Amino acid sequence: MYMYDFTYRRPKTLDEAAALWGEFDSPSFVSGGHTLIPTMKNRLAAPDVLIDLRAIPELKGIRREGDRLLIGAATTHYETSTSDLVKDAIPALAALAGSIADPQVRYVGTMGGSVANNDPSADYPAAVLSLGADVVTSQRTIPAEQFFDGLFGTVLEEGEIILHFSFPIPDSAGYAKLCSQASRYPVAGSFVSRTGDTVRVAVTGAGNDGVFRWSAAEDALAREFAASALDGLLPEADDMIADLNGSGAYRAHLVGVVTRYAVENPGTAIVR
Amino acid sequence: MTEVTITVNGAPQTHDVEDRTLLVHFLRDHAGLTGTHVGCDTTQCGACTVHLDGRAVKSCTVLAVAADGGAVTTIEGLAEGDTLSDLQQAFKDNHGLQCGFCTPGMVMAGTDLIRRYGGALDEETVREQLEGNICRCTGYTNIVKAVLDAAGKYRAKQQA
Numbered sequence: 001m002y003m004y005d006f007t008y009r010r011p012k013t014l015d016e017a018a019a020l021w022g023e024f025d026s027p028s029f030v031s032g033g034h035t036l037i038p039t040m041k042n043r044l045a046a047p048d049v050l051i052d053l054r055a056i057p058e059l060k061g062i063r064r065e066g067d068r069l070l071i072g073a074a075t076t077h078y079e080t081s082t083s084d085l086v087k088d089a090i091p092a093l094a095a096l097a098g099s100i101a102d103p104q105v106r107y108v109g110t111m112g113g114s115v116a117n118n119d120p121s122a123d124y125p126a127a128v129l130s131l132g133a134d135v136v137t138s139q140r141t142i143p144a145e146q147f148f149d150g151l152f153g154t155v156l157e158e159g160e161i162i163l164h165f166s167f168p169i170p171d172s173a174g175y176a177k178l179c180s181q182a183s184r185y186p187v188a189g190s191f192v193s194r195t196g197d198t199v200r201v202a203v204t205g206a207g208n209d210g211v212f213r214w215s216a217a218e219d220a221l222a223r224e225f226a227a228s229a230l231d232g233l234l235p236e237a238d239d240m241i242a243d244l245n246g247s248g249a250y251r252a253h254l255v256g257v258v259t260r261y262a263v264e265n266p267g268t269a270i271v272r
Numbered sequence: 273m274t275e276v277t278i279t280v281n282g283a284p285q286t287h288d289v290e291d292r293t294l295l296v297h298f299l300r301d302h303a304g305l306t307g308t309h310v311g312c313d314t315t316q317c318g319a320c321t322v323h324l325d326g327r328a329v330k331s332c333t334v335l336a337v338a339a340d341g342g343a344v345t346t347i348e349g350l351a352e353g354d355t356l357s358d359l360q361q362a363f364k365d366n367h368g369l370q371c372g373f374c375t376p377g378m379v380m381a382g383t384d385l386i387r388r389y390g391g392a393l394d395e396e397t398v399r400e401q402l403e404g405n406i407c408r409c410t411g412y413t414n415i416v417k418a419v420l421d422a423a424g425k426y427r428a429k430q431q432a
Contacts, residue, residue, distance in 0.1 A: 001313050008274070008291040008337045037294075037333050038314055050291075052338060078327075102404025103388075104318060104381065107327045108334065184403070 003040040010052040014138055014161065017051055021159040024049040029161065031059075031074050032109040034101075035117050058163045059112065062086060067169055069093075073112025073162040078103075080111060090131070092173040095269035096123050096191070099177070101184060112162045118210060120151050120241065121185040123177070125211040130191035130202035131173065134166040141166075151210050170195045176261035176270035177205065178254055180245050187245045188254035190214075192262040197222060201259055206251045208241045217259055227260040276340045280305065281349030291337050295329075296320045298336035299346060307347040307376050311406070318405030321377035322346050328384035330404070347376035350383065359383050359422040368418035370409035381405050382419045391426035393419065 007024070011017040021027050028047035030036050031054050039045045053059055059074035062083050069089045071080060080086055081098030100106055100114075100123050114124045115135070128135070128144045135142040138161040149155050156162070170193040177189030186205035193200050199221040201214045220229045234256050240248035261270045276293075277286040280303050287302040299305045299322065311319030313332050320332040323345040331344075350357040359382050362368065369375040385401050386393065393401075398419045399412065407415060 003292045005290065005292055008335060010338070033335070033338075034315060034333055037335070041313065050335075102318070103385070103401055104321055104328050104330045104404045105315065108329055 001041040003037070004043065004046045006040075006047055007049045008052065009049060010055050012055050014056060014058060017053060017056060017161060018138070018159060020049065020051050027051055027159075029053050029116075031113040032076065033113070034105050034109040035113065035119065053112070053161060054110075056161075059161075061164075064089060065166075069167040069169055070164050071111055071167070072164045073115075074110050075112075077101075077106035077109050077111070081106065089169045090167060090173060091267040092175045092191070092193075092269060093127050093131070093167070095267075096127055096175045099123065099175075099269045099271045111165060115147075115165070116154060116156060116162055118148055118152055118154050119185075120207065120210040121183075121187075121205040123175075123186065123189060123204060126189055126191035126202040126204035127173075127175065128165060128167075128202075129211050129213060130193045130200045131167050131170060132193075132200060133168070136163050136166055137161060138163060148211055151208075153210070168195070172266040174262040174264075174266040174268060174270075176258040176265065176272075178258060178272045188251055188258050190255060190259040190262045192221070192259060194221075194225060194266075199225065201262075203235070203255050203259070206235075206240050206255050208239060208248075212239075214255065214259065221263065225263065227263045230256060230260055230263070274337050274340075276336050278336070278339050278341075279343040281345055289336050291335070293336045294332055295322070295324070295334040295336050295339050295344070296331035298339075299331060299344070302336075305346050305348050309373055309376055311373065311377070316404075316406065317374070317377070318381055319374050319377040321380040321405065323380060323384060328381050345380075347379060350379065357383065357422075358425045359386065359418065362418040362421040362425075363415070366414045366418040366421055368410065368414045374405060374407045374409075378402070378405050378407065378415055382415075382422070385419065386423045386426050389423070391423040391430060393423045395420065398423075 027049045030050045054074045060072045077097045086094040173193035175191045177186035188206040189204045201217045234252045237248035237252040240251040242248045273288045309319040311317035315333045322331045
């Protein structure tokens with residue numbers, strides 16, 4: 001399939017990227033392109049320029065700084081899933097990265113691209129929100145709570161570039177999801193992290209407003225960190241996505257199931 | 273149009289292409305290497321899998337301009353003369369193909385898989401790791417056998 005015509009540029013600096021953004025009418029940033037290129041093939045997006053961010057040094061690398069883990073926006077899922085730094089600090093995050101799509105996609109797709117796109121069924125937004133990461137951009141630092149803004153929406157401004165993610169390191173974390181048998185995107189996924197007395201539960205794939213924190217589950221798990229603490233708790237079915245993968249009630253039930261799995265299996269990603 | 277140079281199976285290929293040209297079309301239409309197939313064209317089936325800078329990628333979702341300066345290996349680049357690669361031979365020995373359409377992608381993904389795991393593979397891992405390649409003929413059984421066969425040869429060579 002051929003996309004509408006466009007120009008491709010690969011700037012080496014943030015300044016160059018910003019200048020390019022101003023030169024075109026409908027620019028788009030791209031890194032792995034594994035969501036954007038299929039979207040362009042379907043002619044659901046038609047930017048006149050693709051500004052490839054992968055050659056910019058500020059977007060590269062994984063490092064540990066004190067009690068935080070910093071992951072560059074252009075880091076691929078493969079790099080995140082195999083990094084000893086990530087596996088040591090937040091093993092559930094490495095496992096989540098290794099559960100996205102398939103090996104070929106993981107070699108190319110990036111954390112920054114996934115989070116900037118905020119697909120309601122993407123995996124990374126659940127980790128970013130549950131762990132309370134900071135999204136560090138070319139202009140500011142945005143706490144995860146303020147970053148996501150509805151389906152495919154974020155608070156990123158025109159021309160603003162995610163440089164890296166700064167993750168606080170939790171005492172423990174776990175991720176679990178049930179995937180669509182066709183697309184392999186999660187129908188419901190839950191990332192549960194625990195730091196001291198604080199528990200944060202972020203749910204992807206299920207909410208009709210995109211990734212969300214399930215506060216009732218957080219309160220129950222903060223009182224007693226056990227799967228049984230979630231007995232009788234479900235999110236509102238009316239707040240769930242209803243589509244050919246399942247009704248709102250089905251998804252609400254699944255959110256309970258995958259959250260229990262995530263609680264019971266810290267340090268990993270359970271994929272069904 | 274942009275001049276793009278990609279080293280394909282060891283030989284540099286320079287062509288003027290539109291920026292929207294996909295790597296798979298660079299390979300098939302400009303380099304004339306039609307062993308790499310376009311299946312679903314939606315990043316799902318894996319028939320277009322090639323190695324870009326040593327890693328298996330889906331060439332229907334990589335821009336040729338983004339691969340400029342890189343090195344690509346296609347299915348045509350695996351055999352040495354008339355001698356098939358171990359995995360190609362294993363597909364033949366284990367009847368790992370029927371119609372053959374998915375086979376180039378399976379072999380490229382399988383070659384990457386064997387290397388990534390140092391040949392230390394079991395059936396479950398092979399099935400899980402070939403998630404990005406779809407076959408509509410074989411039911412996968414003989415494909416998995418072929419990969420395990422070649423993985424054994426890989427291990428034997430490492431130990432030799």
